[in-house]
Amino acid sequence: MAAPDDAIRFEMEDFRRMMEALPMCIILHDAQTKSILWANPSACKVLGFTLEELLPLKAPDMSRRSHEYRREIGRKWLHEAVLHGSNVVEWCYRAKNGDEILSEAIATLVKLSERDVIMVQFRDIAREEQIRREMKRLESRLKEFMQDSDEGVAVLRADGGIEYISDAGRKLLGVRPGQHPPRNFAAMCLPESREELLELLTLALPDAISFPIRYRIVRKDGVARWHHATCRYIEIENDLKGHLLHFHDITEQVEAEEARRRDQASLEYLARHNAMGEMATAIAHELSQPLAAIRNFLEGSVLRMKQARAQLEASQADGIVWGLESAGRQVDHAAAIIKSVREYVVKLEQSETVIDLGEVLNEVRWFIELKAAEGRVRLEIDAGDEPLAVSCEKVLIGQVILNLAFNAIEEMSAFEPERRRVRIAVERAGATALLRVADEGGGIEAGQRERLFDGFFSSKVSGNGIGLALCKNIVSRHRGDIWAQPNTPRGACFCFALPLVKCDS
Incomplete structure (x- = not known):
């Protein structure tokens, strides 16, 4: 296929200039002998050698002096690129001034018209490696610090499914070492708590706004426990997305609150009965009067009945009726006193x-x-x-x-x-x-x-x-x-x- 009329024709010198302008460090090795044939200015600058100084150097002259960077290791790495077309390795170069440069090196076989060469591209990853080590150390510290924490951390989906759960969270859910955690957090909650939790998980809460929630959960070992948690929505790019739950066990606190309420109710019930004891003397005195009157009225009525015997006179009959009615009124009076006390003392x-x-x-x-x-x-x-x-x-x-x-x-x-x-x-x-x-x-x-x-x-x-x-x-x-x-x-x-x-x- 013919090239377009406006296509640029590159000469070999053009390619050489482009290679020299690359910021990526490049070294060309002979595919057979593995000797250095050429290096671009970026590689010479990083290593601190001129091209003339670099050409006769071998692996021990420009690598860290340690077992894993021996010459035979380097040659084997380059030869793998010849066999497979490319090979990647982490290699520590050593500059002319002794500085060590931890690099990611990519060796690629390139077939040229005169000979085959291995093009090695490398870049300094010391900073990245330092960050990686710092992150690993930080992760180890966090794991160590949270080892004995009594607060669990979980990330939940809208349906209650678990995206992530911490070791402390696994313990709070009753998951033994080696066991798989449950797939759905909400499914472990009792029905009255599950509905509230799922409703909260459907809310797309603004970041940094958290809501408290208390729920009752049945652990994997079958034990029911109370948890208190704070929940907020998070969205970490290319990592986690969902509701972040910080939760801890408050069963003992809930049981103590219930015990206090029961004790309070009992004390208040006893308080009303204490009042009854305080009133007993006054009430007994008050009741003694209507009861004595009832006795007198009844005795008088019986006496009149005995005197009348065969035939009652009208005045006598009226007296008997009056006595009985008066006795009834006194009974009502006594009943009213007892009723008022009972209504006060009754457990409401x-x-x-x-x-x-x-x-x-x-x-x-x-x-x-x-x-x-x-x-x-x-x-x-x-x-x-x-x-x-x-x-x-x-x-x-x-x-x-x-x-x-x-x-x-x-x-x-x-x-x-x-x-x-x-x-x-x-x-x-x-x-x-x-x-x-x-x-x-x-x-x-x-x-x-x-x-x-x-x-x-x-x-x-x-x-x-x-x-x-x-x-x-x-x-x-x-x-x-x-x-x-x-x-x-x-x-x-x-x-x-x-x-x-x-x-x-």
């Missing part, structure tokens, strides 16, 4: 409602008045005119009020009758609803105030202090605060405050 479902703190005080007022009447203590109760709405479990907050009120009444029973007075009031204090229970007793020593609400502190001879500890527990769980302070002019004042909430009009 824990649920917060928005209610006026003054209304809570009014609901337990009857019990406080019974206790005060028994100890002949004068009560001043002010539930406030302004509604102060708080979010609370009213039975528990009512228990706190009862506990503080009963403590104050018991404190006053040790003093002379004219001094026995307790004041309970509800008022607004900034953004909170405040309840105060003040007595005029002996007060509290300054050193004791900070320990009052710690478990098992009590100033009573037979008390164990658990009442105030429970009060603190309940108020704290309702996002409030409780404290004690001196009363004026004497005695002590116990207070608690709950945050106010806005009510929709």
